[in-house]
Amino acid sequence: MAMTASRSDFLVLVLNCGSSSIKFAVFDASGDPLPRTPLWNGKVQGIGGPTPDFGETGVEPYRIELDAAHPYRSALTVIRQRVLARLDGRPLGAIAHRVVHGGSKYFRPIRVDGGILADLESYIPLAPLHQPFALEAIAILLNERPGLPQIACFDTGFHHTVPQVEQILPLPFDAWQRGLRRYGFHGLSYEYMATALAERHGDAARGRTIVAHLGSGASLCAMRNLESAATTMGFSALEGLMMGTRTGSLDPGAILYLMEIEKLSLEQVGRILYHQSGLLGVSGISPxxxxxxxxxxxxxxxxxRARIALDLYVRRIVKEIGALTAVxxxxxxxxxxxxxxEHNAFIRERICRDLAFLGVALDEPANTADAPVISAQDSTVLxxxxxxxxxxxAARHAVRLLQAQ
Incomplete structure (x- = not known):
């Protein structure tokens, strides 16, 4: 369906697909600017597990049954049925997908067809936790609703502005020519930060800014003039900070040791690096x-082990903030x-405590309250x-792309 000039009833569905969950949000694109808050959102979680559930705005999560042979397709069907039930006759004009990896070819949002989908599938080894599931959703929807635009929005795109010296890996140069390079991730989050920080802080946000995206996956982005100048994730979503279950940066010799001396298979090593390490692996408690x-x-x-895990987590963040500050x-x-x-005041407090040498100082009550500004008056860093x-x-990209067509 093409977008009409008035967009009087136009809706955009956003899908964010992971290995065991699909988050979704529906945005009303009839106004300008696009509202920041969706009409409603929700998620299916526990896909592939014994107790999947579904929840959305205004509805408590409840157990659902998924087809054991095709759980992902089944989960998409649940979302489609719920979305259609709440559209109330209004047209769905596009589906925007968070696609983690665009490789060296795709940086800007693009409408996906069969050829582009095949290209994107070649990047699955670079982001195995996310890429295959987003592409599976696109493939299913292309087949079921071929006339409905599927818009891929790339997490690597925001980092297209980093200089070559930040992209290149210290491998033989033909690796660069084959596309082995540092790409950076969490780009949709950092792109939002570039908008929100300018609105909240004005020209001050155009200075030397580091954004810490700390979730189950974690990275830092150094921004200058609200553009990416450097970031901690690189060729894959394994580099950089210690994460919930991922290692972050690791001496490659340790990987060689696991494979050569301990005789672990490639699959076993991959499972360790992505699923059994980080906070979970060190603490033995939780990610x-x-x-x-x-x-x-x-x-x-x-x-x-709890103390060691949190000390290491904070130490790695502090070290990387120091490195990006130097850059x-x-x-x-x-x-x-x-x-x-956003929600762990004690982590922010420990990070800022160890950055005191930079003139960083917290306002403790503001930090405890998760306030928008948590620096003390005498802090040299906001x-x-x-x-x-x-x-x-992602929804804004879909609207703009369809407007331009």
Missing amino acids: EPRVIVRHEQDEGETGE LGGLDMLIFTAGVG IGIEPTNEEWV
Whole structure:
């Protein structure tokens, strides 16, 4: 369906597909500008597990049954049925998809056809936790609704502005020519930050800013003039910070050791790196800092591992902030976003404590209240919290792309 000039009743569905969940949001595109808040949103979670459930705005999560042979397709059917039931006769004009990896070819949002889908499938090894599931959803919907535009919005796109020295890997140069390079991720989140920070802080946001996207996946982005200048994730979503279940940066010699000496298979090593490491692996408790911190005072190995996990998590963030501060030549603003960054005051406090050498100082009551600005008056760095809104960015891209056609 093509967008009409008036867009009087136009709706956009945004899908954010992971390995075991599909988040969705429906935006009303009849107005200008596009509202930041969706008409409603929700998710199917536990896909592939024994107890999948569905929840949405105004509806408590409830158990659902999915086809065991095709659970992902079945989950999409649940979402489609619920969305259609709530459209109330209004047309759905496009579906925007968060696609983690666009490779070296795709940076701008694009309407997906069969050829582009095949291209994007070649990047699955670079983002195995997300890429195959977003593409499966696109493929299903292309087949079932071929006339409905499917818009891919790339998490790598925002980092297209980083200089070559930040992209190139220290491998033989023909690796660069084959497309092995640092791409960067969480781009939809950082793109939203570029908009929201300018609105909240004005020209101050155009200075030397580091945004800490701390969720189950985590990365930092150094911005100058609200554009990406450097970021901690690179060729894959494994590089950089320690995460919920992912290692972050790791000496490649450790991987060689696991394979050569301990004789682990490629599949086993991949499972360790992506699913069994990070906060979960070190603590043995949980991938969530708010859960681990409850065990810091426990006696014995449980308490010790909890303390080590959180100390390492904070240390890695502080080290990378220091590195990006060097790249920027100083630091004017530090912003926390995503689930951990927005809601874990004790993590922010520990990070800022260890950045005191930069003149960073917290206002403790503001930090406890998750206020938009949490820096003390005497802090030389503005410290803030800004909720991210990746779904709105994707919906806005879909609207703009269809307007241009």
